[in-house]
Amino acid sequence: MEPLYLARESRVHRLSPEVKIAAVLLFTIVVVVTPREDLTAFAGYTLLIALVAGLARVPAGWLLKRATIELPFVLLAVVLPFTGHGERVDWLGLSLSVDGLYGAWNIFAKGTLGVLASLLLAATTSMRDLILGLDRLRCPTVITQIMTFMLRYIDVLIDDARRMRIARLSRGYDPRFLWQVKAFAVGVGALFLRSYERGERVYLAMLSRGYSGRMPSGSGSKAPAAEWVVSSALPVAAAGIAVAAAVLA
Amino acid sequence: MDDVQAMHIANGIINGPVSAIFIAIAMAGLAVCVWRAKLDLDDRLAPMAGLVAAFIFAVQMLNFQVLPGVSGHLLGGTLAVILVGPWVGALCVSTVLIVQALVFADGGLTALGLNITNMALIGTAAAYLLVALLLRVLPRSSRGLGATALIASVIGVVVAAMGFVAEFALGGTADLSITAVAATMAGTHTLIGIGEGLIAATTVVTVAKVRPDLVYALRAFRAPIRAKAAVA
Amino acid sequence: MTAALKITGLTFAYPDGREALHGVDLTLAPGERVALLGPNGAGKTTLVLHLNGILHGGAGRVEISGLPVTPGDRKAITEIRRRVGVVFQDPDDQLFMPTVAEDVAFGPANLGVRGDELDHRVTEALTAVGMLEHRDQIPHHLSFGQRRRVAVATVLAMRPEILVLDEPSSNLDPASRRELAEIIMSLPVTVLMVTHDLPYALELCPRSVILDAGRIVADAPTGELLADGDRMAAHRLELPFGFDPSAIHRR
Structure with missing residues (x-):
């Protein structure tokens, strides 16, 4: 993203x-x-x-x-x-x-x-x-770690949300007002779980390659x-x- | 003054000295959260924290029509404390605010202290205290959990908004009546809080049904499952 | 000779009480290629996640070339994760960096490899899977088969001793499937391949084991195992229509 x-x-x-x-x-x-x-x-x-x-x-x-x-x-x-x-x-x-x-x-x-x-x-x-x-400016690792996953998950969420939105729109429903929030929230709960399980697999794959909470800085010094x-x-x-x-x- | 649209405070709304004080407050608060979060953040919580942050980020992009001409976005603090606990939760909300300030220019950099104090510290603290209380008092059912999320959201959001009012009273650069600001903020954010509460409640209940092991608040206050295995 | 992989009496239950492994014993000699077969829910993925210490907490012992998997010991676990390269089923779960080269560099960089040596590792791994010319591309712009090959390269760059492949042939078209088989056979490592693709197992792995209900229930030369119709049926394993394992001459 x-x-x-x-x-x-x-x-x-x-x-x-x-x-x-x-x-x-x-x-x-x-x-x-x-x-x-x-x-x-x-x-x-x-x-x-x-x-x-x-x-x-x-x-x-x-x-x-x-x-x-x-x-x-x-x-x-x-x-x-x-x-x-x-x-x-x-x-x-x-x-x-x-x-x-x-x-x-x-x-x-x-x-x-x-x-x-x-x-x-x-x-x-x-x-x-x-x-x-931020990492080099001594921002705590916990925060940069959350940020790293957040980025990865935003992509996952956007992908999943797009698919779910298309499905919803094709049934002629597009909630955007407060009183329609319930219908929206139900979809959100499902989206959340789907994304978590995908992200969990991503995380396991990262751990398997030696990830220990900090992104390797790679080429840059x-x-x-x-x-x-x-x-x-x-x-x-x-x-x-x-x-x-x-x-x- | 019915355009309190984004809750992120921009640069220049609150004067320099007050902004500086709140940067110090926010940093102290975050330091405590970082210290406590390190104890909480096991390998199950790390990806969950990322997802919660991404999720808050996403729902903050949605602006809901609260009244004609007034819209507000959601804060997500209650969702965060229920799913990942108070310390990691506050960090999730802060992370979102930092990214928004840096990458989306949403919320001023010098106002980051104010925004973090309101939304990540005050809002989540209020929400967490309520969650801790309500989960003990309300029935141990998904309805009880949903009600907890709803009530904690409404109050958490309004309390966060009152943080802004207090800051504005201390160092607002605009000459507006405090009672008017307080009334507008409270009114708008009650409605936002209800919208937020419904989303938080539904999400949390859905997750609790399928993967109760992922819900921090249930592990902390209802703890029925004795984890035999560990994931690392 | 030290076994490349030695599992003894491994048990594991998930937090919700569901038991996934029930006392698994398995030994792989260095350089062996073994297929791990079994129906859905047999515990195959759970077993794989024990090989590099991601899941732990039950009884039993896992050793990689003599080094025990001790989850509490960060240093040992890093070495274990270097030795055991796991290629996950969905390459999209594995690839997350902006370019192919950076993704391949992720593993070795976590191990502390830097500079020219890192570059060299990336080139070596991408060459091994025939993807060197795509090094600067965005992983998500590659075809599925190419992404799977990059996923293999991300693990090869760590120079593992054991390559663990989870359903390597799934969703691949026949040509990609064959190309991947050639790559796997050319690698000088021990291979444990989790698969439902029995012809693929026969083609690549001289030996197969069946995991069912958390136990190893069969361990035999692949051709023999696939020809044993009763045993196959007992564990919900089915050959594709018209496929006769005895008719294939192993290379």
């Missing part, structure tokens, strides 16, 4: 997963702690994202389309200018709260930048590499220092922008 992975040849793709995870994490932290009034800083961050997207050869359209995942939160933000308190401004005949406008901007800007950064990570790193990266330096450019640049914006303001 590689929902968002874009198989391309690029410098960003070639970076080790652990340095990319760390860079995105630090970048997001810088974005979140930036005061909402520092509009120039947010413009700078957007530029950085565009730069990385260019380096990674990820098309802007692809990014923007998938960024709509945060739409519910943007909608939450839309009401703020109307419900906010304090000083108000008039715009196109609407009375809007200044504080509410900043609140909305805050959610929109930070949410969007965070989503874009994560999307870039997902686009340039396969799921398996992400797990490897730990990220060289140079990669850490290169990838730190993103959060360092972001931090620079944040400081510069604060100083200018």
